[in-house]
Amino acid sequence: MSPRTKPAVPELAGIEVQGMTRSAFILRSTLAAGAVYGLGAVTPFVGEALAQSGGGDVGIVNYALTLEYLETAFYERAPKGLSNGVATYVKQFGAEESQHVDALTATVKQLGGTPAPKPTFGFPDGGEAAFLKLAQTLEDTGVGAYNGAAPQIQSKEVLAAAGSIVQIEARHAAIIRVQRNQEPAPLAFDKPLTQTAVLAAVKPLITGQGPPPGT
């Protein structure tokens, strides 16, 4: 499956946001001059990287990148023996999270920053029910994380990219919820989450610091 090369709605492919097509997830290199953070923005500890509120757009995108690493790893390590319907979603959602990792990594680089290293993760053992329960927490947390961070984004291109991703997180969350016989949208307004709240939610799953990027 390659959604970006085979759009489901080709007639929408040319729609522009502020004169910029969606393909501008890969940001124009002219933006790079604006925000050079480099290695300094990537703290040695994941917790601090997640907790940092500074760092501008690079900091926010690296924060999102870390969450997408987590979600990708989570779906990759789904338990065996999932029911057919769930297994299909796990494959689809995992592939989409992985594409978010790629897009956000490219965005950090285009902004002149250094992509956050991939942490190591540990997930509790369990069957399908426990897996889906944690999936719901992660996807709902992802929605709140993007919604909480997005208003702080300076670049319109980065904001458009974040919006495009958060809607997918919301769609994932809704489907996981339906699988668990929960309301897909429990509230009329999704609550934005602070980085502190998100960190508290995901910290138990982060076991260590991954290797520096490029090694």
Added chain:
Amino acid sequence: MTDPTPIEGGHVPGGALGELGADAASRKRFLKMAGGTGAAGALSALIAACGGGASKSAKSSSTAATQASNSGDVKIVNYALTLEYLETAFYAKVVASGLFKGGDLAEIRLIGRQEAEHVAALTATVAKLGGTPAPRPQSTFPIDNPAQVLGLAATVENLGAAAYLGQAANIQSKEVLAAALSIHSVEGRHAAALNKLVGRSPTPDGAFAKPASMDQVLAAVKPFIVA
């Protein structure tokens, strides 16, 4: 919510609207149809309610920047308000139709209530920005059978999510942006759940949701607006 209708195979029985979004070609036809016919007078009213957004020539280049940013936000919020009015009216009509019962009806009622909450919030936001809330449009929707209704609901929700996404980067106020985002993801949730219900992919655009421009959205909802 459980899947209540036996349409897991991905085929949506019913009229042309029921097929909307089932494949790209049908949506393309729909958009062409939407752009080519409909109540022109009512659309003009809607465009006026949205501050003239559908006309490129209406974009002001001479307005002072601050004034423009505030009126820009008012225009965007009124545009969203108009869409939420339409969604609310649609679900009210579906509930009144008697086509759904039990858990399905409860789910539709819940979604409709959430859209009504969006109407209230957006109305308050326009007022807070010093603008005049757009009037509730007169609307009409084809309500034929459960499968067709759910297919239309899915199409409307996907369109709504794309509409919010298309405006996010245009919003000036951080507060308005935060509000729009908190609604945008709920529209995305509705869209995914309804897509699943009618056998469509929950993420029809793949890993990155596609925005829709104001022009595109106004053309798509044109058939549902009456004078």
